[in-house]
Amino acid sequence: MLSIIVSSYQQKYYDQLVKNINETIGDHFLYEIIQIWNPDLMSITKAYNIGAKKSQYENLLFLHEDIIFHTQNWGEKLLSSLNKDNTGVIGIAGSSYVPSAPSSWTVATKYNFINILQGNKQNTDYTHLHSMAGNLMKALAVDGVFLAIKKEKYLQIRFDENLKGFHGYDLDFSLRTSKKFQNYVIDDILIQHFSGGNLNKIWFDTNIAIKLKLGSNFNIHTDSEVEKDVFNNFLYRYFTYYLINRKNILFTLKFYPKKLTLKHHLEIMKKYLSYIRHSGDINKKINLTQGE
Known part of the structure; x- marks a missing residue:
């Protein structure tokens, strides 16, 4: 009834995950x-599409390998959510607002939904991140640690193999799914994750590419405060990696x-005036960093 697809490169984590699933998914x-x-060897989008093609069941779960489940009998719980009418992607973290500027799914606290034990690769500590007003919250963007969808709906969307590497695939996939179906974040399955992600320049550039591709026409209303905060954060990141000049300033205005x-x-x-005023020092720092 459920095909679990894992893009794997750490056999230790994968073996631990398989054992954990066997013990928690539910008898029979x-x-x-x-x-x-x-x-x-390949992008995660290609790996996931290959895995989906090999699958034999009508429900798909794309899963990171560096996790374990803390919930018993979670298989039936997941199918119960997937079988609701017009359901798209089911996740355990996501948000219900898409800003104009490139960003991750973590837009603002009032729009973020999450239920996860977030830890580290050493498995020495973790924190329970929980922000849910109900058991099933409507979402647009969904985090890639846990992405479930019915196969018939996956076949209408598929992962975009033009996205290379291991970033942005979840944002792109879930937002495109939200155009046709209703995505949700659920509260009745708890996992522990051993990695916090790597928000580097490749991640940032991928988010820019996704925003250029999909735009931001997802919301019923505009939240001016959130839009301002996300855009200012985008500017800060952008001018950490790219020189302050006329061409780059005009590019940021696209968002x-x-x-x-x-x-x-x-x-x-x-903010713009401040960046321009201090452009000499900022550009010097960028040049030094890129020259290392």
Whole structure:
């Protein structure tokens, strides 16, 4: 009933995950685990599409290998959520707002939904991150640690293999799914994750590419405060990696939020003026960093 697909490169974690699934998914529950061995051999989008093609069941779960489940009989719980009408992607972390500027799914606290034990690779400590107002929260973007979808709906979306590497696949897949179906974050399955992710320049550039591709026409309303904060954070990251010059300033304006209060427009303009005023020092630092 459930095909679990893992893009794998750490056999220790994978073996631990398989044992854990066997012990927690539920007695007599039909499932298969498909390991796509992928120590940087292909993009995660390609690995997941290969795994889905090999799958035999009508429900798919794309899963990171560096996790374990703390919930017993979670297989039936997942199928109960997937079988709801018009359900798209089911996850354990996501958000219900998509800003104009490139960003991860973690947009703002009031729009974020999460239920996870977030730890480290050494498995020495973890924190229970929980922000849920109900057991089933409507979402747009869903985090890639846990992505479940019915196969018939996956076949209409598929992972975009034009996205190379291991970043952005979840944002792209879940947002495209949200155009046709309703994504959800659930509260009745708890996992422990041993990695916090790597938000580097490759991750940042991938998010920019996804925003250029998909745009930001996902919300019913505009939250000016969130739009301002996300855009300012985007500027900070952008001018950490890219020089402050006319070409790059014009590029950032592609993502400028249109519906802002006058106060927030002025705050962003002050940010631009500050970057321009200090461009000499900032550009010198960028050049030194890139020259290392």
